[in-house]
Amino acid sequence: MKRRAPEELTNAKRPKIDPNLSTSKKPGDVDKVFGERRYFNYLLSKTKIDRPPGYIAGVVKTIIDIGSKFQLELVPMGVDTAAREDILDVFLSKLHLETLDPLKVGDQLRLFLKGARIEKHGTYKHGLAVKLMFTEGFHIRFGKREDKFAEINAFVAPKSKPVEAVPQAAPKTEPPAAIAPPGPNPAAGLSKNQRRRLKRPSAEHEKKIISETPVRHESLVPPVKQEPAKLDDGKILKEAGLLDSKAPNQPLEETSVKDASLSNPTPLLRPPGGYTELGSVESKAKQEISLIGVVLQVDAATRSRGGTGDYLRSIRIADCTNLDSSNWRRGLKCNLFSRDEHLLPDPELGDIIILKKVVPSDYRGTLMAVGQTNRYTWAIFSKDKRELYYGANLSPDNHRSAVSSPFYSPIPSDVAYCEKLLDLYLEIDRKEQEEAERTRVMPVYYGTRRRCHRLVEELRPPGPELSDEYFNCTVEVLRGFSNENGVFTLWVTDYTKNPLAFPPQADWCPPQLVPYVFRIEMWDGAADEGLKMKEQTFYLLNNIRIRLNTAGYLEGKSVEPKQVLLDEAKDDSVHFKSLLDRRRKAWQSETGYVPEKVEDKLLQNVSLDKPFHCTVEVLHTEHHEGKASMVYCTDYTSRDDFARIPSRAPWAKGLETRVVKFILSEGQSLIAKFVKPGDFCRFNKMRLRLDRESGRVIGIVGGNQDLMEKLNPKNKENKFLQDLFKRKEALFKPALADSTFQEILDLKVFPEKYRVRGHVVSYEPKNLNEAIFLWCNTCKRQLRNVEKMCLECETDEALEPRSNLWLTVEDKDVNRVLVSVSEKAFLFQDLNLPAYLDDLEPPCNKKKVSYIINELKVGPQQKKNPTPAGFEPAPSKRNAYQLAIAIRVHRRNHLAIVPY
Numbered sequence: 001m002k003r004r005a006p007e008e009l010t011n012a013k014r015p016k017i018d019p020n021l022s023t024s025k026k027p028g029d030v031d032k033v034f035g036e037r038r039y040f041n042y043l044l045s046k047t048k049i050d051r052p053p054g055y056i057a058g059v060v061k062t063i064i065d066i067g068s069k070f071q072l073e074l075v076p077m078g079v080d081t082a083a084r085e086d087i088l089d090v091f092l093s094k095l096h097l098e099t100l101d102p103l104k105v106g107d108q109l110r111l112f113l114k115g116a117r118i119e120k121h122g123t124y125k126h127g128l129a130v131k132l133m134f135t136e137g138f139h140i141r142f143g144k145r146e147d148k149f150a151e152i153n154a155f156v157a158p159k160s161k162p163v164e165a166v167p168q169a170a171p172k173t174e175p176p177a178a179i180a181p182p183g184p185n186p187a188a189g190l191s192k193n194q195r196r197r198l199k200r201p202s203a204e205h206e207k208k209i210i211s212e213t214p215v216r217h218e219s220l221v222p223p224v225k226q227e228p229a230k231l232d233d234g235k236i237l238k239e240a241g242l243l244d245s246k247a248p249n250q251p252l253e254e255t256s257v258k259d260a261s262l263s264n265p266t267p268l269l270r271p272p273g274g275y276t277e278l279g280s281v282e283s284k285a286k287q288e289i290s291l292i293g294v295v296l297q298v299d300a301a302t303r304s305r306g307g308t309g310d311y312l313r314s315i316r317i318a319d320c321t322n323l324d325s326s327n328w329r330r331g332l333k334c335n336l337f338s339r340d341e342h343l344l345p346d347p348e349l350g351d352i353i354i355l356k357k358v359v360p361s362d363y364r365g366t367l368m369a370v371g372q373t374n375r376y377t378w379a380i381f382s383k384d385k386r387e388l389y390y391g392a393n394l395s396p397d398n399h400r401s402a403v404s405s406p407f408y409s410p411i412p413s414d415v416a417y418c419e420k421l422l423d424l425y426l427e428i429d430r431k432e433q434e435e436a437e438r439t440r441v442m443p444v445y446y447g448t449r450r451r452c453h454r455l456v457e458e459l460r461p462p463g464p465e466l467s468d469e470y471f472n473c474t475v476e477v478l479r480g481f482s483n484e485n486g487v488f489t490l491w492v493t494d495y496t497k498n499p500l501a502f503p504p505q506a507d508w509c510p511p512q513l514v515p516y517v518f519r520i521e522m523w524d525g526a527a528d529e530g531l532k533m534k535e536q537t538f539y540l541l542n543n544i545r546i547r548l549n550t551a552g553y554l555e556g557k558s559v560e561p562k563q564v565l566l567d568e569a570k571d572d573s574v575h576f577k578s579l580l581d582r583r584r585k586a587w588q589s590e591t592g593y594v595p596e597k598v599e600d601k602l603l604q605n606v607s608l609d610k611p612f613h614c615t616v617e618v619l620h621t622e623h624h625e626g627k628a629s630m631v632y633c634t635d636y637t638s639r640d641d642f643a644r645i646p647s648r649a650p651w652a653k654g655l656e657t658r659v660v661k662f663i664l665s666e667g668q669s670l671i672a673k674f675v676k677p678g679d680f681c682r683f684n685k686m687r688l689r690l691d692r693e694s695g696r697v698i699g700i701v702g703g704n705q706d707l708m709e710k711l712n713p714k715n716k717e718n719k720f721l722q723d724l725f726k727r728k729e730a731l732f733k734p735a736l737a738d739s740t741f742q743e744i745l746d747l748k749v750f751p752e753k754y755r756v757r758g759h760v761v762s763y764e765p766k767n768l769n770e771a772i773f774l775w776c777n778t779c780k781r782q783l784r785n786v787e788k789m790c791l792e793c794e795t796d797e798a799l800e801p802r803s804n805l806w807l808t809v810e811d812k813d814v815n816r817v818l819v820s821v822s823e824k825a826f827l828f829q830d831l832n833l834p835a836y837l838d839d840l841e842p843p844c845n846k847k848k849v850s851y852i853i854n855e856l857k858v859g860p861q862q863k864k865n866p867t868p869a870g871f872e873p874a875p876s877k878r879n880a881y882q883l884a885i886a887i888r889v890h891r892r893n894h895l896a897i898v899p900y
Contacts, residue, residue, distance in 0.1 A: 034112050040076050040088055043118055043130045047524050053113035060107050061087065063100060069093055070100055074109060089131040092138045095154050102150060103142050112139035269424055271319065272413045278319045278332045281369065283362035291355045291369060292417060293317030294425045295347045296331050300453060300472055301573070302540060303564045304337065310373050311341045317353060320425050334358065336371040341573060343406045345378045346391055352381035352418040356408050377408035381418040451543060453575055456518045457496035459546050459554055472542045474566070474575040476583065477533050478517060479508050481666055481703060488522040488530035495582040502553035520544065520556035529561040534706060538566040538576065598685055600720055603660055604637035608697070611685045615711065615720040618679045619651045619659060621672045629672035631662045636727035643696035651677060654732070662686070662699040671708050680711040680721060741815045758811040771805040772823070772833055801833035
């Protein structure tokens with residue numbers, strides 16, 4: 001058997017270990033690090049990764065390099081419940097990696113779910129409806145066999161090689177002496193086990209590579225160059241007796257000289273007395289503390305969604321006092337509350353902020369500090385001017401007399417510490433930037449960056465940087481509706497144009513408004529909040545992601561419920577004021593479009609396809625799950641073009657031509673489920689349209705906004721509801737009892753209204769042209785026929801037409817009475833009386849009055865078949881005793897026919 005020559009066992013032949021790639025010997029260690037295994041079906045049922053995240057296992061089917069990301073296609077392995085053909089797409093951000101070598105197609109892969117984001121998308125053949133996105137880092141272990149898995153941990157930044165200082169002028173040296181002949185090979189005479197130990201890297205060195213800290217930090221003391229492998233080689237040679245312990249070239253043993261920032265846990269800078277180091281904050285201690293830190297992140301002020309609705313601003317700070325901590329860059333989040341937005345601190349990134357009397361808190365497992373309203377105080381030390389400031393037009397002197405002033409006046413020791421902390425932070429930041437520029441590796445920052453507030457016109461397709469994909473915006477809600485897949489589509493505007501936005505094509509959007517509309521798709525928790533958002537309300541939308549849809553248009557996507565309702569009377573933020581200004585001035589003056597004012601109308605007065613409000617009574621409902629529902633209503637006004645109601649419907653008895661059918665679509669379909677017959681409701685922004693099938697008029701109510709409200713019938717202040725009650729009472733009030741002229745005169749109750757059934761015997765004047773005359777209300781006299789104006793008043797402004805018609809009516813007791821006919825009676829219905837006087841009224845109308853009078857003159861004694869006593873003829877025939885005449889008795893012997 002051929003043996004390898006001892007000369008080949010040199011350090012130059014030993015393979016180098018990549019800091020991102022290591023070999024795990026114990027398969028059990030993988031589960032200890034990654035936690036519980038998840039299966040593909042777990043991703044289908046979740047929208048967020050649980051904690052602890054766990055891992056998924058699969059076989060690599062495809063590896064694709066797509067610019068700034070790696071795309072992996074995984075198929076399930078082992079006892080996974082998903083089908084073998086199901087494919088999971090995984091996208092890994094490259095960060096500082098160039099390739100995923102030595103990962104190959106066909107390798108078994110264990111993917112740690114830390115930092116993963118689940119995104120839903122459409123299914124395709126053999127593909128799952130979800131994909132995994134890793135943007136901040138990833139951790140995988142892979143290989144053909146579990147006991148020989150390799151590892152890539154992208155959460156660990158690569159170790160940069162120390163830069164040795166090059167002297168400006170090299171000192172002169174003596175010429176080298178003669179080269180000594182090579183000594184004996186140190187590996188000669190070693191046992192087989194010793195040669196193996198010499199060849200492979202030590203376990204101690206391997207452990208250091210695997211357990212690197214996930215955050216790179218600069219040392220303030222130059223590192224000492226060490227070669228642990230060579231030290232181990234010396235130990236092995238010494239054990240074999242081949243290395244003299246007193247040899248002059250013997251390498252020194254490993255010393256404890258290390259990076260000062262790593263070996264010395266003592267803080268680089270201690271805060272002054274009375275202040276707590278950020279690394280020492282504990283949520284269990286509910287006592288008030290004071291903090292000083294560098295501002296790493298500032299969020300926009302928003303209204304808190306609970307409690308008193310105070311303003312909230314989140315600030316993340318760090319104190320740089322302990323660089324040994326791997327998460328010093330994460331800092332500490334501080335949630336600060338105030339009733340006035342302008343009293344909240346608004347520092348710039350890199351400023352030093354002082355917070356007094358804040359309380360530690362543990363909210364959903366996250367440590368933070370909370371500044372309660374009227375409890376904490378603050379001050380800001382500017383990084384640029386090196387002085388204290390509190391914001392525009394704010395000063396502690398202006399609030400000295402206030403009981404709860406939010407401003408703190410630092411003492412000299414506080415200011416001195418701010419100076420030192422700022423210098424330390426700027427020095428650390430400068431070194432990190434230099435190192436990042438030299439190694440071309442961006443420093444890893446934990447925590448979200450500050451979201452920029454953007455206008456719709458400023459939005460562009462997402463670029464290579466992920467921070468450009470998210471933004472906040474202040475908008476007005478125009479329309480919203482739900483989709484079958486649970487996504488809520490919201491149409492908004494901030495009254496700025498973006499030619500890349502999707503133009504809506506719907507009746508609810510006027511043509512002038514189309515260029516200003518922007519579409520946002522709301523998922524998960526945001527979709528639930530979208531259902532509560534009403535039209536023509538204003539919102540601050542946070543954490544919106546910009547993206548291109550399948551048609552190539554810009555649209556927004558929201559997942560988290562971070563919508564804040566704005567009140568035009570209370571909220572005075574700069575962005576909200578600018579929106580109202582654009583809405584009122586710039587946009588309306590440019591387009592000339594003014595939103596149509598929606599008014600309350602009666603159904604009989606409504607024009608087709610025009611929005612209106614109406615107050616109605618519900619008569620009948622038909623609810624259909626998942627389909628359009630119907631509600632039959634009435635406001636007790638008549639309209640001949642309403643759709644036909646179901647035949648023999650008991651709830652529509654006596655309401656012919658007064659019932660409208662409302663078609664409830666989309667989210668309005670549930671109205672038919674929650675209302676019942678007899679309810680009084682107000683429908684907002686509904687329309688009447690012509691049904692193409694029946695050719696009749698129906699009501700349309702759509703969308704997902706709350707457009708219906710139930711009314712309290714006991715509310716006497718609702719004018720529209722009280723008017724509806726009057727119309728209903730007038731329609732269904734009991735009829736007057738039939739009376740005779742003798743009974744009316746015997747009662748001697750004047751004035752009062754009675755009903756008499758009878759027929760006309762004669763009328764005066766015989767010339768119907770004289771039945772109408774002009775009356776002057778100024779001089780109180782009747783004008784002659786030739787007078788078209790009052791000659792005494794010399795004006796025609798106080799003239800009005802009056803009736804001069806008298807009828808002789810005979811009742812069933814054959815009693816005859818002379819009755820005057822009011823100009824408002826049915827005989828003159830639909831006649832233009834001034835035109836009647838001027839002979840401008842068509843002759844047919846005068847004949848109509850003559851015909852009615854002559855028709856009333858026909859008595860039963862003139863009929864061939866007289867009506868039997870006690871029998872009332874059918875209503876379709878007009879004859880004596882059939883027509884009920886309403887007569888008002890003003891005084892004795894003066895009866896007048898009035899409207900009934």
